[in-house]
Amino acid sequence: MPFFQCDSCLKIFEWDRVKVKKCPNCNKKCTFNEVTNYTTDNGGPGNIDPRLMKK
Numbered sequence: 001m002p003f004f005q006c007d008s009c010l011k012i013f014e015w016d017r018v019k020v021k022k023c024p025n026c027n028k029k030c031t032f033n034e035v036t037n038y039t040t041d042n043g044g045p046g047n048i049d050p051r052l053m054k055k
């Protein structure tokens, strides 16, 4: 499952993007940025890539 980070609360969720209607944490329609790691750096595929995360 890919990881997504909410643009508003910066919380990370692991889910299938198609199912996402709103952020369970903010309870509103937020923008989600995928932060899944597909390279072999930083833990390898299937993990969260810290470089893609918004701080």
Ligand SMILES: [Zn+2]
Pocket: 006, 007, 008, 009, 010, 011, 023, 024, 025, 026, 027, 030
């Ligand atoms: Zn949120």
